[in-house]
Amino acid sequence: MRRRACLALSSATVALWLLLSVTVVGDRVDAVSVCNDPLCAPRSSWSPDPLSAEDLPPSAMVEGVVGHPQQHNLSCESRSATDLAAYWGAAFTEEAFLRRLPKSDNPQRGFVGDVDMPPGSMPPTGYGVYAGPVAATLRSFQLDAEAQHAMSLDTLKQELAAQRPVVVWATYDMQLPGTERWVSSDGVASTVVRWQHTFIAVGYDEGGLYLIDAFDGGTKTFSYEAFGPAWDQLGRMAVTVTGPLTQPAERMWLAQTVEGRCQFVVDGRWSVGPR
Numbered sequence: 001m002r003r004r005a006c007l008a009l010s011s012a013t014v015a016l017w018l019l020l021s022v023t024v025v026g027d028r029v030d031a032v033s034v035c036n037d038p039l040c041a042p043r044s045s046w047s048p049d050p051l052s053a054e055d056l057p058p059s060a061m062v063e064g065v066v067g068h069p070q071q072h073n074l075s076c077e078s079r080s081a082t083d084l085a086a087y088w089g090a091a092f093t094e095e096a097f098l099r100r101l102p103k104s105d106n107p108q109r110g111f112v113g114d115v116d117m118p119p120g121s122m123p124p125t126g127y128g129v130y131a132g133p134v135a136a137t138l139r140s141f142q143l144d145a146e147a148q149h150a151m152s153l154d155t156l157k158q159e160l161a162a163q164r165p166v167v168v169w170a171t172y173d174m175q176l177p178g179t180e181r182w183v184s185s186d187g188v189a190s191t192v193v194r195w196q197h198t199f200i201a202v203g204y205d206e207g208g209l210y211l212i213d214a215f216d217g218g219t220k221t222f223s224y225e226a227f228g229p230a231w232d233q234l235g236r237m238a239v240t241v242t243g244p245l246t247q248p249a250e251r252m253w254l255a256q257t258v259e260g261r262c263q264f265v266v267d268g269r270w271s272v273g274p275r
Helices: 076-087 094-100 131-140 153-161 224-232
Strands: 016-022 143-148 166-171 179-183 189-193 196-204 208-213 219-223 238-244 251-258 261-266 270-272
Touching: 076 094, 076 131, 076 166, 076 196, 076 238, 094 131, 131 143, 131 166, 131 238, 153 166, 153 196, 166 224, 208 224, 219 224
Parallel strands: none
Antiparallel strands: 016 251, 143 238, 166 196, 166 238, 179 189, 196 208, 208 219, 251 261, 261 270
16 A cells, blocks of 8 residues: 655645555545535446346345444444444444545535534534545445445345445434535535434335444334435435455545645545645
8 A cells, every 4th residue: 555645845835736646645545526416316337236126025134234333423424334344344443434534524525524513413513424435435445335326225125135235324213304505615515414314224124124323333124204205315325335345446646735734636526635
């Protein structure tokens, strides 16, 4: 794994640009694809096993996913990702995952706000993070993770029938407080919702879905009627993992030092600054 530091400049107004290729820099991750809003189309590069809705079994349960309570008020995404990774044999702590997440006031680019703010907090003081940065951070731990948007219920069931648990974004206890529009400092508008929360989907049957709640680590059952509208609020976001990466995928990073602070532009898409 290659790591290089930004070069310090004596001038606070001059930017030094350095082109380099890395997998992980320090505690930062590779790259995050950012759509204009979470309510965007699914990635065309990803497809599940060719199992039609008619061929889905009436029920499925993924065995071996162990849930744990989140360690901070707003760390549900890190908790879900850590427990999902453990299922695939990748061992790290929630704190290690949280440290590696990029930080931003745009939830599509990094974790927003203070992770210890009260539950239900909204940007910019405290909130959470969306599927793209979580998937990128999982890839930095050598898991083949992809962010999903506008995922269908049948596709979610396909993953579970294939014994692949899925992190899903909904709200705590499937509340429906209504969505809001948040414009971050980069000018990108995101859909946000109070009490946004993550779960690991581990099974389904005729009555509904079995989800591991990051809040207390317990497995809970939610009817499709309760889960569907809550999942819809953030555009049916999810993170899927198909297994360990066969080889690390390198990204092109542009390192910039401005006023003694290191920032990176990854594949020309977005920047990550220091915490």
